[in-house]
Amino acid sequence: MNLRERATEIKGIFYSSCKDIIDEPPSFEIIPDIKYADYGTIFEEGIKFIDGSFLNFLEEIKEEDIGRYGYEYIRPDTGFFFHYQNEGIENGIRKPLNHLHVGILKKYANGNLLDYLPEELKEHKGPHFKAPEIKFNEFMGMIIVCFFADNRSCEDMIRSLGV
Amino acid sequence: MTQKPRTIEKSIFREKKIKASVSSIKKKHSGHLQSCVAGKPVKSIQEMGAPFHIMDKEDIEKELSRIKEIFNMNPDEFYKAWKEDKVHGFHALKFGCLYEYYRNAYA
Numbered sequence: 538m539n540l541r542e543r544a545t546e547i548k549g550i551f552y553s554s555c556k557d558i559i560d561e562p563p564s565f566e567i568i569p570d571i572k573y574a575d576y577g578t579i580f581e582e583g584i585k586f587i588d589g590s591f592l593n594f595l596e597e598i599k600e601e602d603i604g605r606y607g608y609e610y611i612r613p614d615t616g617f618f619f620h621y622q623n624e625g626i627e628n629g630i631r632k633p634l635n636h637l638h639v640g641i642l643k644k645y646a647n648g649n650l651l652d653y654l655p656e657e658l659k660e661h662k663g664p665h666f667k668a669p670e671i672k673f674n675e676f677m678g679m680i681i682v683c684f685f686a687d688n689r690s691c692e693d694m695i696r697s698l699g700v
Numbered sequence: 701m702t703q704k705p706r707t708i709e710k711s712i713f714r715e716k717k718i719k720a721s722v723s724s725i726k727k728k729h730s731g732h733l734q735s736c737v738a739g740k741p742v743k744s745i746q747e748m749g750a751p752f753h754i755m756d757k758e759d760i761e762k763e764l765s766r767i768k769e770i771f772n773m774n775p776d777e778f779y780k781a782w783k784e785d786k787v788h789g790f791h792a793l794k795f796g797c798l799y800e801y802y803r804n805a806y807a
Contacts, residue, residue, distance in 0.1 A: 544752055564751035568760070568798070571805040578797055579752075582790075593790040597797060607793040624782075624793050632785055661788035 539575035540567070540598045547579060547596075547673070554697035555677055557690040560585040565594075576600070589613060590684065596673070608676040612684075616646030620661075621671045633667035674698040760802050767795050775799055 538546075544567065551559055563584040570576035580595035593609040609620040620638040627634040640658045643651060657663040678700035685691055755763070767778045770791050781787045782796045 548751070562751065564753060566755050566759075567752050568755050568801050571801070578801065580794055580797075582794075593794075595790070595794055595797065605793065605797060607790050609790040620790060622790075622793055624796065626783065626785065628785060638788070 538598065538601055538603075540569060540577040540579070541575075543596065543598050543603070544579060547594075550674065550677060550698070551584070554674075555681070555694050557694065558586050558588075558681070558685050558688055560587045560589075570599075586680075586685075588684065590680075592680070594673070603672075606673075608671070608673060610676075610680055611642060611645070613645040616641040616643070616650070618642050621668060621676060623670065630667070632665045635668050635670045636665040637668040638663065638665070675700050757802075757806055760798055760806075763798055764795065764802060766791075771795075 544565070547565065552562055556562070563581050565579050565581045568578045576597075576599050578595065578597045580593075582593045583591050584594060585591045590610065590612045592611070593607065595605070595607040597604040597606065605623050605625045607620065607622040607624070609618060609622075611618040618638070618640060621635070622638075623635045625634075626632060638661050640660060640663055641650070641654060643659060646654075646659075651659065675698075678695055678698050681688075681691055681694050681698075685694075688694075753759075764775050767773060767775050771778050771781070771787055773781060775795075778787065778792075778795060779799045782792050
């Protein structure tokens with residue numbers, strides 16, 4: 538997989554497979570690698586779904602594979618988020634290479650809710666949960682079955698994503 | 701075997717004052733990319749007709765200027781903190797990647 542091929546796949550997910558739940562078709566920023574045009578980084582923030590939730594996306598394409606990645610899904614109505622990532626930094630069980638964050642973002646949480654939450658559920662203060670390396674189509678599939686299960690295209694989207 | 705967080709030795713923004721907001725980033729089209737491997741031109745991402753914007757130096761500097769707003773650090777302080785696992789989240793990853801790219805390409 539090179540940068541162009543991956544860009545085409547990403548476009549397919551948002552413009553075809555999952556278009557029924559995407560509020561506004563996103564545009565993406567790309568930084569081609571300085572040495573190898575086939576490598577590079579693709580990212581975009583605030584890709585909005587039809588219910589007001591959104592995701593942040595980043596992938597680094599390197600050596601014909603996905604290297605570092607960050608897939609974050611946020612629900613502003615509650616502040617709930619989950620974030621799978623590989624930052625290319627590994628520090629034993631303190632920070633497994635592939636890990637997951639789950640919690641509530643203060644920016645979106647209702648003030649009263651924050652009073653009841655333990656600190657470890659706020660922002661990224663909880664553990665770096667060790668997780669298997671996740672693919673973006675799997676990440677999208679999780680969002681669909683958890684938050685868009687009632688959408689008439691749910692099964693079609695899951696099928697199209699191949700998950 | 702675990703990999704210890706690394707730190708960098710020199711600043712990439714010693715003489716620079718970067719000030720801008722992301723909303724001011726201009727969308728520009730780039731030309732053909734040159735494949736360093738094969739030495740032949742390859743079709744640019746823009747020419748795929750896809751919604752992709754290739755960032756240039758100015759765009760990256762504008763993005764990196766948001767580090768102050770989000771993490772209240774200068775880019776060098778931020779990068780060190782990121783490598784030492786003191787800052788987290790999507791923006792930390794994004795700015796870390798952008799910082800490394802900028803350092804390798806322009807510093």
